[in-house]
Amino acid sequence: MRTKTTLPLVISSLAAGLLITSHASAMPPTLNWTAYGTGTSGNAQIMAISQLLQAEHGTQSRVIPGENDTMRMTPLKTGRVDLCACGIASYYGSEGVMMFARPDWGPQPIRVISTSLASFGLGMAVAGDVELDDIADLEGKRLAYLRGDDALNKAAEAYLAFAGLTWDDVERVDFPGYNAAFDGIISGRADAAITTTVTPAAQRLAASPRGLQWPELPSDDEAGWARMLETAPYFQPHDVTSGAGIDAEQPLASASYPYPIMVSNADLAPETVRGLITTLIESFDAYKDNAPGAKGYALENQDMTWVVPFHDEVVDYYRDKGIWTEAMDAHQSALVDRQALLKATWDAYQADAPDDEVAFIDGWMETRRAALQEAGLNPVF
Structure with missing residues (x-):
């Protein structure tokens, strides 16, 4: 069974302000997000975080509401937004399954910035x-x-x-x-x-x-x-x-899984990610009560061995704080390698894939399963 990080001394030190770092990362003047629709807890959380980013970095946020998984994920895929406050569809996108098995999608280079685990299940x-x-x-x-x-x-x-x-x-x-x-x-x-x-x-x-x-x-x-x-x-x-x-x-x-799951593409600028994760962790007390479920972003709620890899800069941040372990690093590397295998398999499959969408999806799922099994990995789907 998967476990979260168990580093109470590090966590308490962060909470007590004993491990303070500068927030002087070169955050951009504007961050573009996509999130759940207005009136949802996910949207409210991103708005609360956006207000904090403006106060600490002068960064303005533009939040595009999306009522379903495709509407939230498409702007991330096309580069229209920097970040998505997504649901479990982010995992499906990383794996190239379900709605992401269609010819216009495929495995996505998604990376986790942070997740929220709230009181519901x-x-x-x-x-x-x-x-x-x-x-x-x-x-x-x-x-x-x-x-x-x-x-x-x-x-x-x-x-x-x-x-x-x-x-x-x-x-x-x-x-x-x-x-x-x-x-x-x-x-x-x-x-x-x-x-x-x-x-x-x-x-x-x-x-x-x-x-x-x-x-x-x-x-x-x-x-x-x-x-x-x-x-x-x-x-x-x-x-x-x-x-x-x-x-x-x-x-x-x-049982539960995180909601929202704050993700970016793998190539989001490191300085943006560093500023964001630093603010989320070290200014937690400044936003945790400003939206329903925002307390779920607490450091102790972060699962360091989940199913989507972290952004490299998030890994570096946790490593700098003494939180990142060799076991976490091995898990991260395995997830990145899995994504690379899926992308290579997708690229090769597309070269001679059927035109009919149903046949395309069926063929992809069969090819995907075979590639993962050959590598000794669980296809899941």
Whole structure:
């Protein structure tokens, strides 16, 4: 099971201001971002960070709202923006899968600057009238499948894998969308669906006659977590304190992944990245309470061995602070090598790829899988 950095002495020193560095990095006069739409916590966090960057560096921020993964990722791909406050699609882009398996996409040279891990989680919402002692009791139950939502369906697959189950072990019930799935649970046409714990849909189910329950994913179930991470390696154990029916005093042992994930392309100017990561870490107290979920950017929440590589300058910053270890460096190198392999495989595949989009995607996914397996790596998809 993946672990985050465990360097309490370094972290406490930073928090106490004992390791102070200058913010005099040559930040640009303007930073262009893309983020979730206005009114979302992700957008509010970037606005709070942008205000701090202006105060400390004089850097103005232009934030372009994007309502879906493609709208947020496209400006980064084309160079229209410097940074994306993205969701898990950033990982899919790095891997060249799902919507990024199309001919106009392919594996992207994405690098992490920072991530936010907030108090909510991604859980399996199960109707309260279903007999359920643990996640394995989903066997034979009616599980919502969302047409066109590969990311949430992959999350549901990962939850099933935790219990050693697959879609073949449940009754799959297809729905046209997210809200329709919860309407289906409330009306008795399904029993469970994957969701973030704080969504209005989960609140509606909790308030319905059927009620709501969340199966736990015990962090000490090493076999369960190994199966889950084999299916979706971007998850991590998380004690959830926010959500429908969840008592903050009795956290739910569940799973999560960062949101937002602040990413750039690999070639973003080092001085920009240094100024940004320095501000995010060393001025944390100045913005942590200025937007919902902003506390998630704390140093102790940064997973140094996650599934997308850090920008080189972020690595240098953590190394300078004494946080970066040899194990982290080996993991980083492996991720960079994986990206390079995927890009080389994509370039070679495109040279003689079919014109039909469906055939193109099928052929790419088969070629991608073969290349990763030949290198001894988990294709995941």
